[in-house]
Amino acid sequence: xxxxxxxxxxxxxxxxxxxxxxxxxxxxxxxxxxxxxxxxxxxxxxxxxxxxxxxxxxxxxxx
Amino acid sequence: xxxxxxxxxxxxxxxxxxxxxxxxxxxxxxxxxxxxxxxxxxxxxxxxxxxxxxxxxxxxxxxxxxxxxxxxxxxxxxxxxxxxxxxxxxxxxxxxxxxxxxxxxxxxxxxxxxxxxxxxxxxxxxxxxxxxxxxxxxxxxxxxxxxxxxxxxxxxxxxxxxxxxxxx
Numbered sequence: 001x002x003x004x005x006x007x008x009x010x011x012x013x014x015x016x017x018x019x020x021x022x023x024x025x026x027x028x029x030x031x032x033x034x035x036x037x038x039x040x041x042x043x044x045x046x047x048x049x050x051x052x053x054x055x056x057x058x059x060x061x062x063x
Numbered sequence: 064x065x066x067x068x069x070x071x072x073x074x075x076x077x078x079x080x081x082x083x084x085x086x087x088x089x090x091x092x093x094x095x096x097x098x099x100x101x102x103x104x105x106x107x108x109x110x111x112x113x114x115x116x117x118x119x120x121x122x123x124x125x126x127x128x129x130x131x132x133x134x135x136x137x138x139x140x141x142x143x144x145x146x147x148x149x150x151x152x153x154x155x156x157x158x159x160x161x162x163x164x165x166x167x168x169x170x171x172x173x174x175x176x177x178x179x180x181x182x183x184x185x186x187x188x189x190x191x192x193x194x195x196x197x198x199x200x201x202x203x204x205x206x207x208x209x210x211x212x213x214x215x216x217x218x219x220x221x222x223x224x225x226x227x228x229x230x231x
Contacts (some may be wrong), residue, residue, distance in 0.1 A: 018169065020183075040203070050120035
């Protein structure tokens with residue numbers, strides 16, 4: 001729905017799942033993505049930033 | 064300076080002054096330094112979020128007289144007294160995008176957090192809905208002590224979002 005809030009779901013020991021209506025812009029202001037869901041890296045170690053690549057499992061990330 | 068809504072915040076070295084009535088909501092402060100100026104938090108100014116030098120730089124960019132700063136040694140007697148006043152629970156903060164139908168804005172800060180603005184909900188790792196504000200910032204470096212939110216730690220650990228070192 002048009003006015004439904006965007007959902008940010010924190011996955012324990014893993015990424016941030018984003019679904020709904022959004023626009024992701026990079027540090028340079030460039031539009032990166034507008035359709036979800038996407039999984040954003042939270043552990044800091046993904047080689048596919050800003051997206052998750054599963055690395056958090058290898059490094060045993062926990063908050 | 065007599066407006067009861069006015070606030071001052073210090074890190075022991077400098078004091079930042081906040082005059083809500085003069086704010087035009089240019090949003091410069093939190094776009095530049097969300098670790099310190101975060102309207103979604105109370106108090107909304109966290110003086111521990113960045114080095115003094117960086118705070119001064121961003122306060123100087125405020126297009127109005129709403130934010131100002133002084134070295135603590137230069138404070139007037141009245142200002143020193145105000146320093147000791149307890150922070151009341153109610154605190155006015157800069158307005159962000161509100162009542163907007165626009166899609167939620169998600170901005171990746173260079174070597175820093177994910178800054179979110181708009182109409183959104185946060186579900187925690189424990190499946191609880193976290194208090195939602197119009198604006199927040201999520202940790203991207205993995206080292207915040209206030210997960211899932213940014214607390215400025217990425218600066219201390221020199222986090223980089225360039226993923227060259229891992230080139231598969």
